[in-house]
Amino acid sequence: MKKQKLVVVGNGMAGIRAVEELLKLAPDLYDITVFGAEPHPNYNRILLSPVLAGEMTIQDIVLNPLEWYAEHNITLHVGKTVNKIDRTARKVIADDGSEESYDRMLIATGSTPFVPPIPGRELQGVISYRDIRDTDEMIAAASEYRHAVVIGGGLLGLEAANGLRSRGMDVTVVHLMPWLMERQLDRAAADMLKASLEARGLKFLMEKQTEALLRGSGDGAGDGSAHKPGRVAALRFKDGLEIPADLVVVAAGIRPNTALAESARLYCNRGIVVNDTMQTYDPRIYAVGECVAHRGIAYGLVAPLFEQAKVCANHLANFGIARYTGSVTSTKLKVTGIDLFSCGDFMGGNDGKGGSGGTDEIVLNDPSGGVYKKLVVRNDTLVGAVLYGDTSDGAWYFQLVKDGKNIHDVREHLMFGQNHVGDVGHAGQSSAAAMADDAEVCGCNGVCKGTIVKAIKSQGLFTLEDVRKYTKASSSCGSCTGLVEQILASTVGGAYTPSDSKDKPMCGCTDHSHGLVRQVIRAQHLTQIAATMHYLEWKTPDGCAACRPALNYYLISTWPGEAKDDPQSRFINERAHANIQNDGTFSVVPRMWGGLTTPAELRVIADVAEKYKVPTVKMTGGARIDLLGIKKEDLPGVWADLGAAGMVSGHAYGKSIRTVKTCVGAEHCRFGTQRSMAMGVKLERMLFGMWSPHKVKLAVSGCPRNCAEAGIKDIGVIGVDSGYELYVAGNGGIKTEVAQFLCKVKNDEEVMEYSAAFLQIYREEGFYLERTCHYVARVGLDHVKEAVVNDPAQRKALYERLLLALKDYEDPWAQAVKQPAVRREYEVIKIKEITAEVVS
Amino acid sequence: MNNWIEVCPLTEIAPLGSRVVASSQGDIAIFRTADDQVFALHDKCPHKGGPLSQGIIHGDTVTCPLHGMKLSLKDGGAIAPDSGCARSFAVKLEAGVVWLCMS
Ligand code: SRM
Ligand SMILES: Cc1cc2nc3c(=O)[nH]c(=O)nc-3n(C[C@H](O)[C@H](O)[C@H](O)COP(=O)(O)OP(=O)(O)OC[C@H]3O[C@@H](n4cnc5c(N)ncnc54)[C@H](O)[C@@H]3O)c2cc1C
Ligand code: SF4
Numbered sequence A: 001m002k003k004q005k006l007v008v009v010g011n012g013m014a015g016i017r018a019v020e021e022l023l024k025l026a027p028d029l030y031d032i033t034v035f036g037a038e039p040h041p042n043y044n045r046i047l048l049s050p051v052l053a054g055e056m057t058i059q060d061i062v063l064n065p066l067e068w069y070a071e072h073n074i075t076l077h078v079g080k081t082v083n084k085i086d087r088t089a090r091k092v093i094a095d096d097g098s099e100e101s102y103d104r105m106l107i108a109t110g111s112t113p114f115v116p117p118i119p120g121r122e123l124q125g126v127i128s129y130r131d132i133r134d135t136d137e138m139i140a141a142a143s144e145y146r147h148a149v150v151i152g153g154g155l156l157g158l159e160a161a162n163g164l165r166s167r168g169m170d171v172t173v174v175h176l177m178p179w180l181m182e183r184q185l186d187r188a189a190a191d192m193l194k195a196s197l198e199a200r201g202l203k204f205l206m207e208k209q210t211e212a213l214l215r216g217s218g219d220g221a222g223d224g225s226a227h228k229p230g231r232v233a234a235l236r237f238k239d240g241l242e243i244p245a246d247l248v249v250v251a252a253g254i255r256p257n258t259a260l261a262e263s264a265r266l267y268c269n270r271g272i273v274v275n276d277t278m279q280t281y282d283p284r285i286y287a288v289g290e291c292v293a294h295r296g297i298a299y300g301l302v303a304p305l306f307e308q309a310k311v312c313a314n315h316l317a318n319f320g321i322a323r324y325t326g327s328v329t330s331t332k333l334k335v336t337g338i339d340l341f342s343c344g345d346f347m348g349g350n351d352g353k354g355g356s357g358g359t360d361e362i363v364l365n366d367p368s369g370g371v372y373k374k375l376v377v378r379n380d381t382l383v384g385a386v387l388y389g390d391t392s393d394g395a396w397y398f399q400l401v402k403d404g405k406n407i408h409d410v411r412e413h414l415m416f417g418q419n420h421v422g423d424v425g426h427a428g429q430s431s432a433a434a435m436a437d438d439a440e441v442c443g444c445n446g447v448c449k450g451t452i453v454k455a456i457k458s459q460g461l462f463t464l465e466d467v468r469k470y471t472k473a474s475s476s477c478g479s480c481t482g483l484v485e486q487i488l489a490s491t492v493g494g495a496y497t498p499s500d501s502k503d504k505p506m507c508g509c510t511d512h513s514h515g516l517v518r519q520v521i522r523a524q525h526l527t528q529i530a531a532t533m534h535y536l537e538w539k540t541p542d543g544c545a546a547c548r549p550a551l552n553y554y555l556i557s558t559w560p561g562e563a564k565d566d567p568q569s570r571f572i573n574e575r576a577h578a579n580i581q582n583d584g585t586f587s588v589v590p591r592m593w594g595g596l597t598t599p600a601e602l603r604v605i606a607d608v609a610e611k612y613k614v615p616t617v618k619m620t621g622g623a624r625i626d627l628l629g630i631k632k633e634d635l636p637g638v639w640a641d642l643g644a645a646g647m648v649s650g651h652a653y654g655k656s657i658r659t660v661k662t663c664v665g666a667e668h669c670r671f672g673t674q675r676s677m678a679m680g681v682k683l684e685r686m687l688f689g690m691w692s693p694h695k696v697k698l699a700v701s702g703c704p705r706n707c708a709e710a711g712i713k714d715i716g717v718i719g720v721d722s723g724y725e726l727y728v729a730g731n732g733g734i735k736t737e738v739a740q741f742l743c744k745v746k747n748d749e750e751v752m753e754y755s756a757a758f759l760q761i762y763r764e765e766g767f768y769l770e771r772t773c774h775y776v777a778r779v780g781l782d783h784v785k786e787a788v789v790n791d792p793a794q795r796k797a798l799y800e801r802l803l804l805a806l807k808d809y810e811d812p813w814a815q816a817v818k819q820p821a822v823r824r825e826y827e828v829i830k831i832k833e834i835t836a837e838v839v840s
Numbered sequence B: 001m002n003n004w005i006e007v008c009p010l011t012e013i014a015p016l017g018s019r020v021v022a023s024s025q026g027d028i029a030i031f032r033t034a035d036d037q038v039f040a041l042h043d044k045c046p047h048k049g050g051p052l053s054q055g056i057i058h059g060d061t062v063t064c065p066l067h068g069m070k071l072s073l074k075d076g077g078a079i080a081p082d083s084g085c086a087r088s089f090a091v092k093l094e095a096g097v098v099w100l101c102m103s
């Protein structure tokens, strides 16, 4: 088949991102030609600020080097501006006369800086801040001249001013409005920002209107700078004040660059108008980036442009399913050492009709501590946030804004952030900007801040997933995710968006989310992994280590008895039924129901430990004994010996029921109100063999003194005189979560029924690797109570479904001992090697 | 000269599964893909020595069980952005039997 021709006009961040996305989906569909007015390959425009500040060089910020274009057979015309589109003949014509015909076209011409009509704006030394040329000119001016004036106290203006200041210039920022960055910040935060920029040596003239830029006399008069005749020398305000200016940077806003589109009579209105598929009014022509107006909005930050690029690529590849529906943006000033974040409707009081819009503001203001936070809440959802000084929760607030999540339950401690309790593993560090480059961010993988910043800059990373892939930071236990997000945000500015938690794809093998996959498996009655992948058009032949275990769980939990468990889609621990260790050996944790054991059992454990030369025997945090360092081929033998004494192994490894911890309770304790040991054993026996989205731990205490630590378990049962209190969704691991009160019940039978019902709804609705605390945070405790507490019929049905699923569970250790086919997994193949001597 | 050594019938390795062969050069992992190709790698991940035989196999890639690094079964090379390489061995399938070449 003959390839179609795609012509891309604009070799910038949005256009090339769209090409990259297209190549991922349909690498061979088009012959691609790219025109770029700038004499450079695509570079990371947002990093011009660190280049100006002297923290990076131009070479560092190239995103797609020339070889990339060659590798993908893309014809690149740099330094050529397209100035005509002939839509009838379907070709474009560039300023050097070169022509290119197209079947489809993508316009990504970005925007042009807006320069107000101030007399003198044509003078030498008056520039805007948009590209490499401007940046080079500023760097050159800084080495020759002294006085810089930046017109415009917005994001771009302040980054320019900061850069010029760090290059030693005397910089004054002139701003028309009463406070800085008025489109991103409220006054309180802006004033703190101004104070800290002043402390770095920047000067500000607020509410000043520029009247004219004045030409130098060429005689070096004034402060001694050698002014060339055509060059700017001073700036005069409407009130008559004059200040010296050898360099004037105008950062007064940008306008979508629609000149080319308009000349081709494509419909434009504040930008090239596109629909939700990024198509213009000419169906052959698509447009993305700052030049576009989508639903009336032209965006000026890369995160939304990247979303547009993805959608556009989907349509260029003829997939035809993606829709762009607009973005909520966030802002982060990229001035090293200043932590500032805002997102959404942070001014509040704005319902578009001049009314208050029913918003409440939660404010924390500590000027001497250098911290200011404002959260804007409307109808129990967070709609905007401004943070200054401590932005560690910026990503979390942004996510809440984007998701429109109901925050009623967390309202009182919303201000204190996501991690106000129980976060461990990074020494309480919460402010990324203050961290030294050699400070460890990820304790699991030993990754320092400097390494992360370097990877973000040199590899052109924009998302948390990218950073995880390249640096391994935040890819293990995830407790440093907030910090990594902050570092990312402060390095790429508003280019950073947290991924959409609601419909984030399961993994790279699919575009579908966990929720959708679960739904489809049920609705379509899918019972096999291959069939599920086929039905949902998986992109890889047999998935990956992330999606296969999830699919396997969804199938067996949705269709118990029908879907067959697939050992090859299980993590080794669940495949081998023991826990892999760092040296490749395994550990065995014999089950001790409710933490109880007997001298006979202890004797068997001792015998096994001796017989198999177990190097380490240890009490676990789950109140039982761990035999560590057993060779895989010895496992069946170990299990046979334990099994002969009536012991099963303890699932200490699985996404499954783990332990039920108990205290001594009314059986022995002078305070005990309920027989907690017996209760715990009953629960653990009932749940034996239960697979779940993540591991499940229970505890039963005999009285509110709670010696079994029931307050941090997935299910905590606390005996009281009149029965039991049930708590759910606690977690004692990475981030301590206190369990929430579910209800009070009267007797042991009710404990079993309510616990089982809770676990079953979690098993049916939870996403893979989501613990009960995360599941309940997602769906809300009320949803759970509705089914488990308020609706007896539903509770009974859930309870019965769990018992049904557990009915046929076979002891996997006994099988490994008895069945040769299963046993093979543990056997090492011995071969007859022909040694050199034998051959010769 | 190539010394081919008989390992086992293909049926003794599960599809998308693997077996460990003990050899004078250390443990060797033999992998079987979904479409019945076989590959052999030294059973030691270049990252921290994890036993690759215990990983999850997908396509012609294995994910190490210890920290999730992905390696190509074809040549043992780590999939970018990771780097490193596990030694690979020649294997062949003849009449349903897996053969390994150690030299
Ligand atoms: C053996 C044991 C430590 C010990 O020596 O005491 C242990 C060992 C491991 N824990 Fe644990 N945890 C052990 C009790 C705990 C506890 C305490 C408890 O159960 O009361 C906790 C906190 C309680 C909780 O889970 O809420 C705990 C929180 C974790 C976490 C964090 C879970 C979370 O949701 O935050 C992980 C990581 C994970 O599962 O993803 C983890 C993971 C692990 C793994 C399985 C890591 C792995 O995937 O290989 C460790 C296996 C080590 C090995 O090589 O065998 N372990 N782990 C304990 C076994 C208990 C048992 O008898 O089954
Ligand atoms: C200094 C600076 C700092 C920034 N910081 C951030 C930040 O922290 N976070 C953030 O999200 N965003 C930031 N931005 C904005 C971000 O860079 C832009 O949103 C993004 O680059 C826009 O992408 P685009 O592809 O639409 O336009 P561009 O990247 O501008 O690409 C358009 C390209 O098209 C070329 N072109 C135009 N017309 C033609 C034509 N007729 N023929 C051929 N070529 C043509 C232009 O020369 C240009 O190279 C910053 C911008 C600047 C200048
Ligand atoms: S046993 Fe648990 S806390 Fe200890 S090192 Fe392993 S995962 Fe970490």
Ligand code: FES
Binding pocket: B045, B046, B047, B048, B049, B050, B064, B065, B066, B067, B068, B069
């Ligand atoms: S040992 Fe294989 S990934 Fe670490």
